Amino acid sequence: MMTSFVNIPEGSDFPLENLPYGVFSTKSNPRKRVGVGIGQHVLDLAGIAQLYPPEVQDALNSDSLNLLMSLGHTAWNVVRTRTRELLLKGSVLEENLLLAQSVLIPQSDCELHLPANIGDYTDFYSSIHHATNVGIMFRGKENALMPNWRYIPVGYHGRASSVVVSGTPIRRPLGQTLPVDGQPPVFGACKLLDFELEVAFFVGGPGNQLGERILAEDAWKNVFGFTLMNDWSARDIQKWEYVPLGPFTAKNLGTTISPWVVPVAALEPFLVDNFKQEPEVFPYLKHERPFNFDINLEVSLKPEGGAESIISKSNYKYLYWTALQQIAHHTVTGCNVRPGDLMASGTISGEAEDSYGSMLELSWRGSKNINLEGGATRKFLQDGDELIIRGHCERNGVRIGFGNCAGKVLPAIPL
Incomplete structure (x- = not known):
């Protein structure tokens, strides 16, 4: 067993088997630079780029991960x-x-920053349990x-400028x-603010x-690594605006990602079979290689001044x-993707009610209370609430963590 000279506490998210990438700065050196998480350190x-082969030194001296992402799998x-x-x-x-x-x-x-300059951001809708739940709520069982859901990975182009780092x-x-169907719309602060539990990946390699x-x-060859994501969603705004062109201002208010990017190599020991797909997909979407991972995900809500639940x-x-x-679907039309592009899973829900990845589902469109510690309840997010997403893989005593993906809701600014 390999042992590091760096002290790594038992149960750490960042053992030697992980080595996630991030971009950080310090008060004594405010320049943004590339780092790797190891135990409780970065x-x-x-600072040690000279100890690496010449072909990667410029990437390690960069202020973002984009150049390293562009170098490809071998690098x-x-x-x-x-x-x-x-x-x-x-x-x-x-x-x-x-x-x-x-x-x-x-x-x-350390202060942790966005790990890459994100050129484009695409959000998919890839969880069949989430898509089914939402469909039942709005269209019935x-x-x-x-009709298209089992044939194509449905998605939409998000707003890269409002992707922010955890915290x-x-x-x-x-x-x-x-508020009332058949009546004129009203203008005001969102009343049905929600989170979406997601995992995203950064595009790497030369792209196309x-x-x-x-x-x-x-x-x-084009997947550099994975990060946690919260796609904040204004459900009441979304309901009114999404017809006929889909999500717009209900989704561009902010998208939070964790600062650490876990490389695919760290996740390979946790590969599981791909989800069984029926009907058979078109040839351009087929791949024999398993590319699904056993990543445990957890969402906590902490009211202002209250306990985390x-x-x-x-x-x-x-x-x-x-x-x-x-x-494959994103590029089948000839759309070019570039290193640093961000692509997200969409809300990840399981079959059980306690595995739903949004408050829309957990409260079943506001018809149920979500119980919190201390007797508080929620149906959607309130001002002052902090939402924290965590993720990790664990097997044979090895834990691979992603760090936190957290954000606090502030009140609306009156117009």
């Missing part, structure tokens, strides 16, 4: 392998005590899934809503040129459509 890769393996070597007992880094002390920085001293507050939006496509069988426990493995199929 390893400053810019990612080189960086990961070398990072692990440098963190092992007896490594050249351990032997250079002054250097080690300068580049191993306590996470408590007989028409729960739309950034989210302001309650204003907008038009239709406009007019070209990436088949599902080859798309694994777990309101949902779900799992990434419930997704019907894989990340590879999402890339």
Whole structure:
């Protein structure tokens, strides 16, 4: 068993088997730089870039992960392998005590930033349980899934400019809503603010040129790593505006991601079978390679001044459509994707009621109370509520964590 010279507490989200990437700064050095999470520390890769092969040094000296993402699968393996070597007992880094002390920085001293410059952001709708639940609420059991749902990974283009890192507050939006069907709309603060439990991935590799496509069988080369996501949603605004072109201002108020990007290599020990798909998908969407993961997901809600309550426990493995199929469908028209693009799963819900990935489902469109610690209840989010998403894989004593994806709801600013 490999052992690091860095102290890694038992049960840490960031053991030697993980090595997630992030971008950080410190008060003493405000320059943004690339780091790797290890135990309770961040390893400053810019500070030891000279210990890596020349072809990756510029990427490690960058202020975002985009350049590293662009280098492709072979370079990612080189960086990961070398990072692990440098963190092992007896490594050249351990032997250079002054250097080690300068580049191993306590996470408590770091400010974490968005890991990449996000050029484009696409959100999918890939959980069959979530899609079925929403369909039943609004169309009934007989028409729960739309006719296209089992044929294509449904998605929409989101707003990259409002993707924010964990810890950034989210302001309650204003907008038009239709409180009473058949009556004119009204304007005011959103009353049905919701979260969506999601996992997203960053596109890597060279991507594809406009007019070209990436088949599902080859798309694994274009997945750099995964991060947690909360796609904040204004349900009452969404209901009024989504016809006929889909989500718009109900979804652009903010999208929170965790600051850490867990590489695919760290997740491979937790591969599970892809979700069984019926009918058979079109050839461009087929891939033999398993690309589904046993990632435990948990959502907590903490009212202002109150205790944190777990309101949902779900799992990434419930997704019907894989990340590879999402890339394949996204590019089948010849749409070009680029390193740093963000693609999200859509709300992840399981079959059980306590595994639903949104308050819309947990409260079943507001007809049920969600019970919290201390006797409080919710149907949708209130001002002052903090929503925290966590995720981890665990097997044979190894835990791979994603860090927190958290945000607090602030009151709307009056118009």
